[in-house]
Structure formats: C-alpha cells, structure tokens
Amino acid sequence: MLEKEHILSLVSNALKAIKTENIGKIKELSNQTVHSASIYQDPDNIAIAVILYALSKLIERRERIDLAGWNEFINFYVKSLERAFIALKKDDIELYREQINSIESKINMLSSNLKSYVEDVFRKAQINKGSRIYEHGISIEKTAKILGLSVWDLSQYIGQTQIQDLSLTYTKDIKKRIEDIEQAFN
Amino acid sequence: MENTKKQIKRYIIFDSSTLINMITNGLFDIIIKLKKIFPGEFLITPAVEYETVEHPKKIQRFEWGALRIEELINLGILKRIDNIIDKSELKRQTQGIMRIANNTFFSANQPISIIEAGESECLALSLMLNKNGIQNLTAIDERTARLVIENPENLRKLFRQKLHTDIQIRQNLDYLKQIRIIRSTELAYVAMKKGLLIIHDKDALEAVLYALKFGGASITDREIQVTKRL
Numbered sequence: 456m457l458e459k460e461h462i463l464s465l466v467s468n469a470l471k472a473i474k475t476e477n478i479g480k481i482k483e484l485s486n487q488t489v490h491s492a493s494i495y496q497d498p499d500n501i502a503i504a505v506i507l508y509a510l511s512k513l514i515e516r517r518e519r520i521d522l523a524g525w526n527e528f529i530n531f532y533v534k535s536l537e538r539a540f541i542a543l544k545k546d547d548i549e550l551y552r553e554q555i556n557s558i559e560s561k562i563n564m565l566s567s568n569l570k571s572y573v574e575d576v577f578r579k580a581q582i583n584k585g586s587r588i589y590e591h592g593i594s595i596e597k598t599a600k601i602l603g604l605s606v607w608d609l610s611q612y613i614g615q616t617q618i619q620d621l622s623l624t625y626t627k628d629i630k631k632r633i634e635d636i637e638q639a640f641n
Numbered sequence: 642m643e644n645t646k647k648q649i650k651r652y653i654i655f656d657s658s659t660l661i662n663m664i665t666n667g668l669f670d671i672i673i674k675l676k677k678i679f680p681g682e683f684l685i686t687p688a689v690e691y692e693t694v695e696h697p698k699k700i701q702r703f704e705w706g707a708l709r710i711e712e713l714i715n716l717g718i719l720k721r722i723d724n725i726i727d728k729s730e731l732k733r734q735t736q737g738i739m740r741i742a743n744n745t746f747f748s749a750n751q752p753i754s755i756i757e758a759g760e761s762e763c764l765a766l767s768l769m770l771n772k773n774g775i776q777n778l779t780a781i782d783e784r785t786a787r788l789v790i791e792n793p794e795n796l797r798k799l800f801r802q803k804l805h806t807d808i809q810i811r812q813n814l815d816y817l818k819q820i821r822i823i824r825s826t827e828l829a830y831v832a833m834k835k836g837l838l839i840i841h842d843k844d845a846l847e848a849v850l851y852a853l854k855f856g857g858a859s860i861t862d863r864e865i866q867v868t869k870r871l
Binding site: 490493494495496589590591592593594595596597599600605606607609610611613614615621622623624625626627629630632633635636637639640641 | 651653657658661662665678679680681692693696697700702703706746748751753754755756757758759760776778782783784785786787788791792795796798799800802803804805806821822823824827828830831834835854855856857858859861863864867868871
C-alpha cells in the first residue's frame with residue numbers, strides 16, 4: 456500500500472458522508488484518488504476509488520430499486536468499510552484488504568437479479584474511473600490493465616466523452632496524415 | 642507497372658484501439674475491401690490479437706466483435722507476423738520501448754507508467770520494419786501512444802494540466818518520430834474516396850468520421866472539418 460494516510464482520510468470522510476447520504480461528497484472523494492491513481496497506479500488506491508463510486512451509485516438508486524436483499528447488502532457494504540477503516544487505523548493492511556475484498560465475495564453470494572445489477576454498477580464504476588485515468592494521459596491499454604477491464608470496455612465509453620477534443624491531442628497536420636495514407640494505397 | 646507496384650513490400654500495423662473501433666462501428670466489410678485494394682499486408686501482432694480476440698472471446702458482451710476480428714485473421718485479411726519478423730527480436734524490442742516510455746515522464750521522482758504491451762509491440766514492429774527499409778504505417782486510434790511518438794511535450798503538458806504538478810521528461814523519444822501514425826478515420830477517408838463505402842449521402846464521410854470519433858478515435862472536431870473538405 457503506497458498511500459495509507461490518503462486512503463485512511465478518504466474512508467473516514469466517506470463514512471461520514473454515507474451517514475448523511477451525501478452522494479455528491481462520496482463521488483467527490485472517489486474522484487480525489489484519480490490524480491494519484493494515474494501516477495502511482497496503486498491497486499489499493501484504485502480499489503477504494505471504485506468501491507466508493509459504486510457505493511454512491513447504489514445509495515443514489517436505493518429508493519428506485521425493489522430487489523430482495525438490497526438493504527442487507529448495502530448494510531454489509533458499509534459495515535465492511537467501517538471494519539476496513541478500523542483495520543487500517545491499526546496498520547493491519549492485510550485485514551483492511553480482507554474487508555475490502557469481502558464486498559466482492561458478498562456480491563457473488565447475492566440472488567441472481569441483485570447480483571447482476573450490482574455487478575453492472577461495479578463494472579460501470581470501473582469504466583468511469585478508467586475513463587478518468589485515461590483522461591489524465593495514461594494509454595487505453597494501460598488503463599484497462601490497471602482497472603482489470605478489457606480495452607473493449609473503455610473504447611466506447613471514452614469516445615462518448617470530450618477527452619478527444621483537447622487541443623493538446625492535435626499532433627500533426629491532418630493533410631500530411633491523409634497524404635501518408637493515400638501514398639500507401641497508391 | 643501494376644505488377645511492380647504489387648511487389649513493393651508495405652504494411653499497415655493495426656493496434657487494438659483501431660480494430661475495436663472499426664469493428665464496433667460495423668466496418669468489417671470495409672476492412673476487407675481496403676485490404677483488397679492495398680498493395681501490401683495488414684498486420685496484427687500477438688499482444689493485439691490477445692486483446693482483440695483471445696481475451697474478449699471469453700466475455701459474452703465482446704465475443705461477437707472478437708469473432709469478427711478472428712475471421713479477418715482466418716481470411717488472411719489480417720496477417721500474423723510469424724513469417725515477417727523474428728518474434729523473439731520483436732519481444733526484445735517491445736520490452737525496450739515499454740521500459741523507455743514508462744520511464745520518461747516523472748512526477749517528482751516517480752515515473753509514470755503510460756503504455757502497455759500491445760501498443761509497444763506495434764511501435765516496435767514499425768521500427769523493425771523501418772530498419773529493414775520496409776514502408777509501413779501504424780493505425781492507432783488511442784491518444785497516448787500517438788502523443789508519445791509525435792509530440793511527447795504535449796503529453797507532458799497534458800499531465801501537468803491534469804495532475805496539477807510539475808512533470809519532467811527524462812528520456813529522449815526522438816527515435817520514435819520515424820513511426821508514421823494513421824487512425825481509423827484516415828482509413829475511412831480512403832474508403833470513401835475509393836468508393837468503398839456504399840452509403841452515397843453527401844454527409845456520409847462526416848457521419849462515419851464522427852461515428853469513429855465517438856467510438857474512441859482520438860480526432861478533434863477541427864480535424865474532421867478539414868478532412869471533410871479535402
């Protein structure tokens with residue numbers, strides 16, 4: 456773990472935001488990890504970013520979703536975060552990771568409808584974090600590897616954002632590029 | 642004259658970002674048609690094949706796309722590099738590129754790891770072909786690898802802007818500048834000019850360029866407008 460203090464502060468603030476169901480704050484905390492995730496690419500940092508973003512989405516949809524086991528799952532999710540926080544405070548990184556991983560294990564035990572719903576939320580959270588890391592300048596393949604995604608997952612999402620329109624991405628006269636390809640085909 | 646042209650060895654190396662974008666935009670037939678009029682070969686490297694075929698074949702939502710790319714390989718439209726280049730040498734060169742590129746941009750004393758095997762393999766293959774005097778273009782839709790090759794200073798500025806911290810460049814990447822990059826959008830442009838796109842609407846070119854942009858091709862609106870007028 457490269458950034459213990461940062462993760463501690465993140466989880467601590469997230470737990471406060473969860474109590475007041477401040478979804479915007481949870482998302483903001485999740486985004487705070489993107490800068491350091493782009494530089495250090497620390498799996499613990501990336502995992503907590505995804506966990507917090509997914510949680511913000513799950514709480515956001517709480518009222519709209521009528522699936523058996525929903526509330527129990529959210530309670531388990533928050534309890535795991537609390538236990539992870541205590542473990543990290545005691546410098547027990549192994550137990551911290553166990554608690555974080557327990558959320559994933561719990562998903563596998565959910566009923567099939569809830570499981571596929573939650574898995575989808577998690578996949579979208581990963582893609583969201585991935586697109587932010589790509590936006591910061593990391594290649595699509597590298598980003599996919601960091602997040603454990605496929606390049607296919609990211610390609611379509613990235614195209615829907617404004618990332619490609621930054622003037623810094625313009626590197627060569629388009630006429631010259633067209634000339635290169637026309638020559639190759641002649 | 643035509644025979645002489647056909648004998649010139651030339652290649653287009655496909656990165657996964659370009660293949661995925663063209664396939665998801667329904668340009669499977671266009672790739673085949675482009676290959677038929679191209680006086681050379683379209684190449685796929687082992688790491689790109691893994692990313693675009695082997696791995697996604699195991700994921701339901703991408704399996705159909707992966708099968709279409711596999712079909713392009715089976716049809717001989719995309720050629721593996723086996724008989725073209727020494728694979729062990731390519732592996733060595735790829736590792737060299739990854740090592741250099743991933744130790745170029747530093748935030749404080751931390752190197753930022755920016756590219757992976759598939760992208761690096763395409764660049765290594767292009768450099769090896771160049772060394773043997775063989776004409777080639779590399780088709781890459783994603784932004785970072787293209788910036789590394791054509792304008793690393795812009796990538797440094799992008800990092801600085803996004804990470805709000807000073808970024809240093811500690812390697813000279815000039816040797817990569819010899820790699821000539823195209824994107825799916827340029828391939829679509831050629832397809833249109835050669836009459837391979839069967840949509841005859843006056844806005845077809847603009848439509849296909851935007852479809853590819855929204856599919857992940859790193860191209861600006863301004864570039865699309867210029868391309869349209871060419």
